[in-house]
Amino acid sequence: MVQQIKYFLKETVFNLWQFRGRNIFSVTIICLSFFILGIFLSLANNLRYTAQQITQNRHAVFFLKTNISPEEKRAIEGKLSNSEIIATFNYVSPDEAAQKFKEKFPQLSRIVDSLGFNPFPPSIEVTFNQKSLSSQVQLLLKEIKEASGVEEIQYNLKWVERVNALGRLLTAIGLFLGGILILASFFIISNVIKLNVLSRKDEIDILRLVGASNFFIRVPFVLEGMTLGLIGGLISLALLFLTIQIIPLYLGSSLGALTELIQFRYLSFSQSIFLVFSGMVIGLLGSMSSVSKFLKEE
Amino acid sequence: MIELYRIWKQYRQPHWALSDVTFTAEKGDFWFVTGPSGSGKTTLLKIIYREIRPTSGQIIINGRNILRIPDHKIYNLRRKMGIVFQDFKLLFHKRVFDNVAVVLQVLGRPKKEIRRQVFQALRMVNLHHKMWDFPSQLSYGEQQRVAIARAVVNQPQIILADEPTGNLDPELAFEIMSLFKEINSQGATVIICTHDRELIRHFGEKILFLYQGKILRKETL
Numbered sequence: 001m002v003q004q005i006k007y008f009l010k011e012t013v014f015n016l017w018q019f020r021g022r023n024i025f026s027v028t029i030i031c032l033s034f035f036i037l038g039i040f041l042s043l044a045n046n047l048r049y050t051a052q053q054i055t056q057n058r059h060a061v062f063f064l065k066t067n068i069s070p071e072e073k074r075a076i077e078g079k080l081s082n083s084e085i086i087a088t089f090n091y092v093s094p095d096e097a098a099q100k101f102k103e104k105f106p107q108l109s110r111i112v113d114s115l116g117f118n119p120f121p122p123s124i125e126v127t128f129n130q131k132s133l134s135s136q137v138q139l140l141l142k143e144i145k146e147a148s149g150v151e152e153i154q155y156n157l158k159w160v161e162r163v164n165a166l167g168r169l170l171t172a173i174g175l176f177l178g179g180i181l182i183l184a185s186f187f188i189i190s191n192v193i194k195l196n197v198l199s200r201k202d203e204i205d206i207l208r209l210v211g212a213s214n215f216f217i218r219v220p221f222v223l224e225g226m227t228l229g230l231i232g233g234l235i236s237l238a239l240l241f242l243t244i245q246i247i248p249l250y251l252g253s254s255l256g257a258l259t260e261l262i263q264f265r266y267l268s269f270s271q272s273i274f275l276v277f278s279g280m281v282i283g284l285l286g287s288m289s290s291v292s293k294f295l296k297e298e
Numbered sequence: 299m300i301e302l303y304r305i306w307k308q309y310r311q312p313h314w315a316l317s318d319v320t321f322t323a324e325k326g327d328f329w330f331v332t333g334p335s336g337s338g339k340t341t342l343l344k345i346i347y348r349e350i351r352p353t354s355g356q357i358i359i360n361g362r363n364i365l366r367i368p369d370h371k372i373y374n375l376r377r378k379m380g381i382v383f384q385d386f387k388l389l390f391h392k393r394v395f396d397n398v399a400v401v402l403q404v405l406g407r408p409k410k411e412i413r414r415q416v417f418q419a420l421r422m423v424n425l426h427h428k429m430w431d432f433p434s435q436l437s438y439g440e441q442q443r444v445a446i447a448r449a450v451v452n453q454p455q456i457i458l459a460d461e462p463t464g465n466l467d468p469e470l471a472f473e474i475m476s477l478f479k480e481i482n483s484q485g486a487t488v489i490i491c492t493h494d495r496e497l498i499r500h501f502g503e504k505i506l507f508l509y510q511g512k513i514l515r516k517e518t519l
Contacts, residue, residue, distance in 0.1 A: 001406075003406050003407075003408060003409070004406050007403055018391050019391075202387070203389055203391075205387070206387045206388075206389060206400075207400070207404070208373070208376075209347070209349065209376060209381060209383070209387065210376065210381075210400055210401050210404060210448070211373045211374075211376035211377035211379075211401065211404050211405075212373060212400075212404045213370075213373045213404075214370055214373075216404055296369065
């Protein structure tokens, strides 16, 4: 057994080197397929990140009555702290609100001072959890609106709904295009591996006729296919990394506000593993199925 | 023992490559199969090592009907045979040594034993000094001798050779034939397809004459 394992490994290394021209071609195709897929995944990552940023900033402001009693305020705060969909909430007193207004619009601060009274009501600023559903938010808003001491609620439901719908649409388009791209990559790579095996049909025939078992014939081819897939996957990751590092240097300043939207984010660890692992699996399946074709006896 | 019963083989209609061939080679027999081109010699050998199946008929080798062996186990039959192919079937990207060694590697033999046996086989065909060459660096006749060394390296029970001396000069052809005779004297059954009447006259014991796929006659000298 040890003897055979040694033989298989030696054969794999030997053949990878012996047919290096053909193998470099295969690795290049695998690498390009995965590179294109990687660029797409990277863009999809960016899209998801942007969508998260938008939904993360979902917040509402509850304007309270100026004469709200401490009990009513405590009751509202109690409801908010018990709610699972609230990430943070912050009470803003009329004085703090006036101060904020003055800081934000310094040229209008004199008008506020000239009024002789503070026109800003007390309020509570609420930020919702990223995972909170619109229906949950609506339910909470309704509950708070009915609570005594609440004057008005500021929350642009329609806008948030639209952003969410856009996010869902982009995700669906991404999944569709990604699916097609993944299938195309799998098809191209498995065919490249098949062509590689096809060119060595004679070798398979000879091994068959000198008494090699199917297992004995198959293993080196499968190991070669897997190695080509692995090398292709790893090189594509390295290329992707370089591309992602270089692109902002060329595009960064010229894009202005769009920089954040179209910047490339490197693949996550699981995506990188997926890419390399897929390469190996395609190499394995491609070589297995092609060798099997030639192992059939008349 | 190799027994062929009423073998018929048709590649395409209406011609029969083999017609009703019945033939028995006992253990230790030395057979020549001869006949003009297209008489079915190669087809007969291919059927024996089961590269192809007959259209009808049965083949029993060492008491086992080889047509009933499942495809994935046919390698066990071929491991008992040494085959010299008409087109040699050498691995051109491997050295002479590796071409011969592959038969023993398939069997999982230890490295040391492989080295010893391959060297012996190559010395028998007088090619041991070229064992690190590639087949493309050898002449046609030398390539043929590599194919012969590969067929005999495992000291198989059955040797099938399709025109094994076709490209060799008469002197070397006689040497190779003597080699087959020596292996035969150790108990192996040998079946050789050839056109070479001189060889048949010199080494022939049992001769099968084929013509247009039919047995014309069998002779025992």
